[in-house]
Amino acid sequence: xxxxxxxxxxxxxxxxxxxxxxxxxxxxxxxxxxxxxxxxxxxxxxxxxxxxxxxxxxxxxxxxxxxxxxxxxxxxxxxxxxxxxxxxxxxxxxxxxxxxxxxxxxxxxxxxxxxxxxxxxxxxxxxxxxxxxxxxxxxxxxxxxxxxxxxxxxxxxxxxxxxxxxxxxxxxxxxxxxxxxxxxxxxxxxxxxxxxxxxxxxxxxxx
Numbered sequence: 001x002x003x004x005x006x007x008x009x010x011x012x013x014x015x016x017x018x019x020x021x022x023x024x025x026x027x028x029x030x031x032x033x034x035x036x037x038x039x040x041x042x043x044x045x046x047x048x049x050x051x052x053x054x055x056x057x058x059x060x061x062x063x064x065x066x067x068x069x070x071x072x073x074x075x076x077x078x079x080x081x082x083x084x085x086x087x088x089x090x091x092x093x094x095x096x097x098x099x100x101x102x103x104x105x106x107x108x109x110x111x112x113x114x115x116x117x118x119x120x121x122x123x124x125x126x127x128x129x130x131x132x133x134x135x136x137x138x139x140x141x142x143x144x145x146x147x148x149x150x151x152x153x154x155x156x157x158x159x160x161x162x163x164x165x166x167x168x169x170x171x172x173x174x175x176x177x178x179x180x181x182x183x184x185x186x187x188x189x190x191x192x193x194x195x196x197x198x199x200x201x202x203x204x205x206x207x
Contacts, residue, residue, distance in 0.1 A: 001119050002047040003094070003160065005040045005111075006086050009033055009064075009101035010054030010074055018191075023060045023101040025188070028198055032188060033060060035104035037069065042108030045115035046097060052086045060101075084166055092163040100157035102188040105201060110183040114158055121175035124162035128177045128184050129153030135185065139196050143189045148176045156184035 009023040018025060023033035033051070040049045051069050053061040054076035064071045072089055074082035087096055095118060097111065118126040132142050132154050144155040156179075165172050179185075186197040 001095070001115060002045050003097050003115055003118075004090070004092055005043075005046045005049040005097040005099060006072070006083065006090075007033070007036055007040060007049060007051045007099055007101055008079065008083065008157070009051050009060050010057050010076055010082055011079070021057045021060050022188075023057060024063065025194065027104045027188070027194065028201060031063070032104050033063070033101045036099060036101050036106060037067075039103075039106045039108050039111060040097075040099065043111040043115075044108065045112045046108075050086065050090055051101070052082060054082065083161075087161075087163045087166055094163055095160055096163045096166075098157070098159045098161065100187070103157065103184060103186065104188065104197065105186040106158070106183045110181065111158070114160060114177065117175075117177055118160040123173045123175040124165045125172040125174045126160045126176065127174060128156040128158040128179065130156050130185050130187075131178065131180060134180045135187075138185070138200070140186075140193050141189045148174070148178075153178065154187075156187060158184055 024031045040046055050072045051064045052072045052074055054074050056076055061071055072086045074085045083098060129148060135142050135154050142154045145152050146155050188194050188197060
């Protein structure tokens with residue numbers, strides 16, 4: 001199974017008060033977005049990808065076009081509405097991988113694992129969650145949370161959804177991956193998150 005991917009890069013990132021658009025924020029010398037694009041492009045189970053922009057991120061859109069990346073511009077009505085619009089505009093009716101532009105530690109191997117989990121879960125939606133305490137213990141912010149089987153988790157932003165079902169109003173049955181892996185643990189929502197994540201990524205790997 002190979003699926004298309006949508007990299008969500010249209011949010012204002014207003015919590016960070018940045019001089020640049022959030023997807024273009026330098027992380028270890030490279031824009032956040034570039035780290036995610038490289039991971040998506042290296043994933044064996046991703047067939048193609050689009051960067052989803054909006055009027056909030058014109059410079060991001062300009063960079064994408066200069067790189068030859070496919071772009072979908074949405075109306076900036078909020079994450080879920082923009083996701084629905086992007087899926088609709090791209091004509092995606094099957095499984096779609098979604099990922100935010102602020103996960104610099106994500107890898108193609110991790111994304112392949114998510115697609116494989118979706119293949120066997122038998123549901124129309126698969127979400128990746130991180131334990132809230134794990135983020136808090138590292139000094140990372142917790143900006144978006146969701147409940148799964150009675151427990152609240154930090155939302156990683158990596159999901160796979162049935163493109164046809166997302167347009168329906170009724171609730172979609174969900175499966176989830178709960179993980180502490182740094183690939184999705186290091187979600188950048190504040191400048192402190194950026195600092196903490198860069199320090200973690202600089203640490204030499206244990207042999």
